[in-house]
Amino acid sequence: MLASERRAAAGLAAIFSTRMLGLFMVLPVLALYAHDLPGATPLLVGLAIGAYGLTQALFQIPLGLLSDRIGRKPVIYGGLTLFLIGSLVAALADSIYWIILGRALQGSGAIAAAIIALTADLTRETVRTKGMAVIGISVALSFAAALVVGPPLTGLIGVPGLFWLTALLALAGMLLLTFVVPDPQHSGVHRDAQPVLDQLAGVMRDPTLVRLDLAIFMLHLTMVSLFVVLPLSLREAGLPVTKHWVLYLPAVLVAIPAMVPFIVLAERRDQVRSVLIGSVAVLGLSTLGFYLFNRSLWLIGVLLAVVFTIFNLLEAVLPALVSKAAPAGTKGTAMGVFSSAQFIGAFLGGLLGGLAHAHFGVEAVYLVGGLTSLLWLRLVWTLPIPEDLSRHVIALDTSGAGFDVSSLEQQLLEVPGVKEAVIAVDEGVAYLKVDSRHTDWTRLQRFSAVNV
Template identity: 75%
Template sequence: MTERRATIGLAAIFSTRMLGLFMLLPVFALYAHDLPGATPLLIGLAIGTYGLTQAVFQIPLGLLSDRIGRKPVIYAGLTVFLLGSVVAALADHIVWVILGRAIQGAGAIAAVTTALTADLTRDEVRTRGMAIIGTSVAFSFAAALVIGPPLARWFGIAGVFWLTALLAVAGMLVLARVVPDPERSMVHRDAQPVLDQLSGVLANPTLLRLDAAIFLLHLTMISLFVVLPLSIEGAGLDPLNHWMLYLPAVLLAILAMVPFIVLAERFGQIRPVLLGAVMVLGLSLLGFRAFHQSLWALAGLLILVFAVFNLMEAILPSLVSKVARAGARGTAMGVFSSAQFLGAFLGGLLGGWAHGSFGADAVYLLGALISLLWIALLATMAMPENLTRHVLALELPTAGDILALERRLLEVPGVREAVIAIDEGVAYLKVDRRTLDWARLQTFSVGA
């Protein structure tokens, strides 16, 4: 019950914060022209600048939470997010909106939220808890596309930022009243970044390609929203009703991606699915350029783009988990998330520059050209083995016995990697479930 309460509370905090960041995407390009100093470049920067500060601060704040505690850092992050929302809500110039968005991003609590989830859940249910939080973010993206347009029409851009400020306050209340205090906080190598693992993660060529993939995905998506709302309005749909296009597109996209998730994960067709998805994305962006005057064409293309986005958001983190060394998943995911946010920042910047310099068509063309780079990355990337991560609770060995115990674990049929974290009292393993001798492995566990 405590674990469920903790997971639901932390998912609510994280998703409402992301909802506040995402709500600007479908509306800012439509209403930013009312702000003094607004140019396409600065509008794009305002949309994406949160990504820069988010990428810079998320790993350091995660490491700080190891020293001073999780909840104090989350409270501080939500306070910073609240401050940025208020600055943007009161803005009377585009520069102040950019500053507010940068401050919002500086309240980077992703790594800390993950670490607190690990503190409050057992090893055997932790993956499920992380999945619930990840799913909640996907729902917050869909909700932002629905809530943002009518909210901006009724209350203006300032109203969107005031709502994000209220969401920050709501997050603090949930943290205080719903999320339990952990009995103790400790480093969980499979759930949070660890500083001494960074060099190994950054030296792994496959992980770097996956980081580049998520970087390019978010670059493309954020640059798209610099001009997409304008194209939808130009096709004849009033901004108040843009949600009527986004909502069915998101729902149909979720249905469309499911068969390809099954094809990639269950039947091992990861490379063809990824390459096909990037090709579809590139062709869809060319379609936006060619058919932006047709509302029906935009609707069909949106379904394709959202399907690709959701598919990639599901497959790429799964690949990171498979590629990362045993016990290094948290660090690998921290770098992966930082690459994602950097992509969002550069997407806003490049999208705004292309729009201001060459027009909306150039933004769509830019995304299509980026897909060619993406295809080259994926076509030459080594695909990982289909191994499963497993955490085994151990009787604490003495320091001199660690290497010997790791060797014994690796002798168990099906165990491919083993790393003992003596401070956590666990062994992080990567195993082949098809050949694993579960009975023999369990002889190493606590109380066996």
């Protein structure tokens, strides 16, 4: 990567991760704090925990499309401003209703698609995957860090202080966008990085992609419903809220290396289904374990390590399957819908967790994850495993008067190893899905106008 590309990737990753840190820092403590607010009920507390997911899902794709029209940075500034306002509303909240409003406003600043599109604008095709990987890693680390730092910070500054800190993180994001992230020389549509409106219907009808969207939906439903009552169980088991990090930190540190062998196993195509089925089954048994042993801190710690391992594993495997399953030239749209499903799952996790807590008690909430896993097992058992193909983009010279899209697509498909080919005339590129083991790269490179 060029120096400017490294700077862009690092700056955008920092913006993305600080926003996610602010969203998740209150996750391990909000349930305890919100129950003491005027007007609080278990249902409303669950809604406060998951409210960000609904607005995030509603605005993510529209704001990404808006960034095509008015520019990436204006949309990101606007999203960070909404995030800032939501944080301030939650920090000043004197009732559960204001917390819900603040969390919903935080989620409405849905800048993920705009950040990914800006990353694509600021990186060459050959290194774009590295830029996206930097952002992905930063998000994963921010989630882990949020669980660890949230509880001790609560002891120092309280939950309102966490929201004030989140507001400062939003301001830091604006400064990074201004002084670190370069302005793009040209903003264009990148079909493998951002949603495209006319592709939405096709992506949402694809049976494999729909199953993968449901999988990430169920994963986040399970995780968020867990945090509706887990802090309450830890307190009942005798662990003060400021000490909850004592369980979260070892669980996070164990989970990161523990998932690696299973990711390697999943990379072998014939093992993906086994890894998925095993992960869902173990996740379901773990939530049942919380139901049975939620008074034992040692067992809760072990179960947390297992749950975080499964969560991190599926957060890596499922997007990879989406990338393989999405037709050539539609990866950005497929990932946009996938992310929206994830946040709808977070919202419903809070809502269903609150409902179960209100009507059946704390222990019943853990069964939400168990019942979800039963439905999920049926889903992954019949999931078609996408063919293990790589994505490749070649630049084309589309300026010639005799340029024929259909003819060129057919010629590309005749190259050994090329399975799918879609030409985007407006971008001047061809999106390909290829079998790297059998591709005639020399013949394929003859179609390229430049070496990208």
